[in-house]
Amino acid sequence: MGEGNEECGGGPAHGPWAWSAYRAYNELLREKIQKQFEAQEGPWMDQLAKLLVELVNARWEGGRKGERDEAEIAAKLDRLLLE
Numbered sequence: 464m465g466e467g468n469e470e471c472g473g474g475p476a477h478g479p480w481a482w483s484a485y486r487a488y489n490e491l492l493r494e495k496i497q498k499q500f501e502a503q504e505g506p507w508m509d510q511l512a513k514l515l516v517e518l519v520n521a522r523w524e525g526g527r528k529g530e531r532d533e534a535e536i537a538a539k540l541d542r543l544l545l546e
Contacts, residue, residue: 507546514540 514536521532 507543510543511540514543 518533518536518540521536524532
């Protein structure tokens with residue numbers, strides 16, 4: 464039993480420096496993954512955001528014009544999501 468203080472995983476405590484290094488490493492990985500995702504999916508996400516704003520605006524306007532616009536935007540969204 465008596466290994467002293469134990470942290471997150473059952474192993475012996477290594478001190479606050481180990482936790483800080485672990486957090487810094489995780490932050491670096493998160494930033495790298497985020498940059499890669501934005502490079503690959505950024506334009507697609509921009510198109511999706513634009514269509515969602517158009518959909519909200521069409522619903523806000525309402526009436527027959529809004530219903531027609533909603534159907535057109537929904538079709539564009541379907542095509543975009545299938546890419």
